[in-house]
Amino acid sequence: MKVPMLDLSEQYQRLRTEMLTVLDEVMSSSRFILGDHVKKLENDVAAYSNVKHGIGCGNGSDAIHIALQAIGVGPGDEVITTPFTFFATGGAIVRAGAKPVFVDIDPVTFNIDPAKIEEAITEKTKAILPVHLYGQMADMDPIVEIANKRGLFIIEDAAQAIGAKYKGKNVGELGTAATYSFFPTKNLGAYGDGGMIVTNDEEIAEKCRVIRVHGSKPKYYHHVLGYNSRLDEMQAAILNVKFPHLNEWSELRRERAATYTHLLKEMLGDVVVTPVEVDGHYHVFHQYTIRVPKRDELQAFLKENGVSTMVYYPLPLHLQPVFQELGYKEGDLPEAEKAAKEAVSLPMFPELKVEQQQYVVEKIVEFYKK
Incomplete structure (x- = not known):
């Protein structure tokens, strides 16, 4: 018997008719960037996370980077995170100009051990970046308590955990912001790259929206150094078909x-x-x-x-x-x-x-x- 790690073919066959219809819709509309499908997905994923704002971007790695920049992380800052995660978590911190500070994990959950965070905090610490690994959220109560006590931001890396809950709370509710990946292998996967930031903070949400379009607002007027990292309409349409399931x-x-x-x-x-x-x-x-x-x-x-x-x-x-x-x-x-x-x-x-x-x-x- 052959048992693949992942097989998306049966899922596609189930959704094929609806998928082809919506893709034809996008192509017929000739609107491929930041259109109605992106807006719908942003609203739906934000509501699913029980927060107010969703900001679609190019991929999950960019989502972390943009969120860090939006909260002001930069050169000279430190961000505490786990060493047991995909490279994007640490890479985004460095790309933001900051230093990753790694603390050990809880051997039962593989997630960051909150008991080891406090001793890693210095005067340079700006944020804590817990990763909800394999689909289970980190132990957030003590992390939130530490962050509130020390005046730190929390960015939840929820690339693997859309839909997960912690004591009745959703991913995104407990941090300053949370980030998702829509890489094809994820529980909610596109047919290419995609990502999203969700947050309750209107100011941070607006900064993320500006950063993802080269720091431009209005168009062609650039107040910050941003990136070209937009969730395209085709991938959003695909995700909108999948999301109800x-x-x-x-x-x-x-x-x-x-x-x-x-x-x-x-x-x-x-x-x-x-x-x-x-x-x-x-x-x-x-x-x-x-x-x-x-x-x-x-x-x-x-x-x-x-x-x-x-x-x-x-x-x-x-x-x-x-x-x-x-x-x-x-x-x-x-x-x-x-x-x-x-x-x-x-x-x-x-x-x-x-x-x-x-x-x-x-x-x-x-x-x-x-």
């Missing part, structure tokens, strides 16, 4: 996650550490990530048997060559480093079949029984 897809992901957990615990006991949905959280399982011994050998074995897996992320940001001038060394952030050696993500998408999941788990069992 997002809650259903999240529930299907949660069902698939429960099936994996049941099968793995029943057949392997404690050999594999399965994901934990923390009390008060609503996990949307962008990835189903386990911790295992002999991770690389397991991954190779599964590949030989037709099962795709992914390692997110094999080298934490604090040890990346491009960040070596920050002065981190191996052993500085042990939980992130340990996770990088143990974590592997199994196939996860709403259309994943139970028989495919059973096959995946059977092969994992076969590997460890050897």
Whole structure:
């Protein structure tokens, strides 16, 4: 049996007629940049996040960068974040001219450990940038408490967590702003790149809108140095077709996650550490990530048997060559480093079949029984 990491073909077939209709609409309208489809998506995603403003942009990486610039992060500033995340999180901080300060993760959730944030704060700290990894929000109450006490901004990197909740609150409600990615593999994915910033702060929202069009307002009058980072009308139209299905897809992901957990615990006991949905959280399982011994050998074995897996992320940001001038060394952030050696993500998408999941788990069992 072949089990892909992700298969979007069945989703497309289900939506094909509606998708082709809306794409024809866009092409017939001849309006391709910042049109009605973008406005609709911005309004809908903002409302879904329970905030007032949505600002579509070119991709999730730009969303973080623009949000940081909008809150005034620049040269001489420090931004506290996690080392166990995609490169864009740290890269956006550096592109904004600031210094990323990495603190270790909670080994249960893989998210930033709030207990380690306070000791990393200096007089240069401007913001905290928690990442809601794999579809589960970080522990936000203590992060918000620290930020309020120290006068810091919070930018939530929610690239993997649209629809996730924390104690009844949505992504975007607890920070100054939050950022989404609509990369094709995301829970709400475009057919190309796309991203969005959501916020309740009108001033920050307006700054983001200006920054995404070369810092121009009105057109051809530039007050800040911005970027060309707009969510195009075609991708917004595609996302508008998909968006009404997002809650259903999240529930299907949660069902698939429960099936994996049941099968793995029943057949392997404690050999594999399965994901934990923390009390008060609503996990949307962008990835189903386990911790295992002999991770690389397991991954190779599964590949030989037709099962795709992914390692997110094999080298934490604090040890990346491009960040070596920050002065981190191996052993500085042990939980992130340990996770990088143990974590592997199994196939996860709403259309994943139970028989495919059973096959995946059977092969994992076969590997460890050897």
